[in-house]
Amino acid sequence: MQKLLNDLIEKHREITKQGKVASYIPELEKANSEDLGIYVLDNDGNEYFAGDYNVKFTVQSISKVVALMLAILDNGEEYVFSKVGMDPSGDPFNSFRKLETSSRRKPYNPMINAGAIVVSSMIKGEDAKHKFNRLLEFFKKITEDTSLELNPKVYLSESETGNKNRAMGYYLKAEGIISGNVEDALEVYFKQCSIDVTAKTIAKLGLFLANEGRLSNGEQVVSERVTRIVKTLMVTCGMYDNSGEFAVRVGLPSKSGVGGGIVSVVPHKMGIGIYSPSLDQKGNPIAGISLLEELCSELKCRIF
Numbered sequence: 001m002q003k004l005l006n007d008l009i010e011k012h013r014e015i016t017k018q019g020k021v022a023s024y025i026p027e028l029e030k031a032n033s034e035d036l037g038i039y040v041l042d043n044d045g046n047e048y049f050a051g052d053y054n055v056k057f058t059v060q061s062i063s064k065v066v067a068l069m070l071a072i073l074d075n076g077e078e079y080v081f082s083k084v085g086m087d088p089s090g091d092p093f094n095s096f097r098k099l100e101t102s103s104r105r106k107p108y109n110p111m112i113n114a115g116a117i118v119v120s121s122m123i124k125g126e127d128a129k130h131k132f133n134r135l136l137e138f139f140k141k142i143t144e145d146t147s148l149e150l151n152p153k154v155y156l157s158e159s160e161t162g163n164k165n166r167a168m169g170y171y172l173k174a175e176g177i178i179s180g181n182v183e184d185a186l187e188v189y190f191k192q193c194s195i196d197v198t199a200k201t202i203a204k205l206g207l208f209l210a211n212e213g214r215l216s217n218g219e220q221v222v223s224e225r226v227t228r229i230v231k232t233l234m235v236t237c238g239m240y241d242n243s244g245e246f247a248v249r250v251g252l253p254s255k256s257g258v259g260g261g262i263v264s265v266v267p268h269k270m271g272i273g274i275y276s277p278s279l280d281q282k283g284n285p286i287a288g289i290s291l292l293e294e295l296c297s298e299l300k301c302r303i304f
């Protein structure tokens with residue numbers, strides 16, 4: 001396995017040249033576009049890693065998976081999905097054109113930004129700071145990584161440039177889909193995206209989902225049912241308007257982030273964390289996807 005990962009990193013690093021690091025948030029542009037790293041954790045306690053597995057990057061949209069679990073724990077499944085749907089939108093992650101045109105009057109799913117901002121608005125707490133701290137503590141617990149913290153520079157950069165997200169938040173508030181303070185919801189959303197992680201943190205999140213919400217000591221933190229919902233939404237919506245092609249090529253529940261991360265879940269077996277900041281046109285890590293495709297083919301671990 002270790003040799004396989006070393007070989008795959010070497011081979012797929014070339015593909016990083018076909019994409020670009022995210023530039024719409026100025027702080028993200030500082031990433032090294034040729035970086036590529038992987039961390040794999042399995043249920044027998046084995047850990048394998050290769051390439052730039054140790055580089056810190058912000059979790060970005062992978063946080064939508066964490067926030068969704070906490071929002072369901074806080075409010076129950078029925079309430080959460082009365083405000084956000086469970087279907088792919090077929091649109092880019094930051095699009096909100098269907099919010100006004102679709103008869104459903106709620107964001108299509110919790111993985112696109114509109115849905116994720118609604119989810120963040122549902123996290124319980126006295127104010128934005130308290131809500132974000134609860135999310136950070138929950139993230140630390142399920143990844144068994146107490147070192148997680150906010151990257152203040154990325155947060156500022158996100159908040160200063162997040163006009164489209166802000167517009168979406170205010171629209172959702174006007175439509176009554178967000179109740180409560182919209183600035184608080186946006187602050188939680190921008191902050192959750194700006195948590196620093198490594199490929200290992202992301203692999204831990206993957207292993208938690210692979211084990212249906214149980215920690216390594218057996219403690220059940222999130223129910224099997226909730227982790228099943230989350231993994232299903234990762235398959236159908238986790239890579240946005242590329243989720244179908246990704247399911248064919250890779251075939252694992254996964255979620256990407258514009259910081260370059262991908263979390264992938266091999267049910268009952270493994271958590272995989274990727275760091276690959278060079279992105280394709282849909283905002284997904286270009287070399288990370290090709291690496292995962294070959295890895296899943298070698299390990300025969302696709303779910304389909």
Ligand code: DON
Binds near residue numbers: 062094256258284
């Ligand atoms: O909302 C945004 O623009 C970002 N902070 C997160 C987006 C993201 O990671 C999209 N994923 N590929």
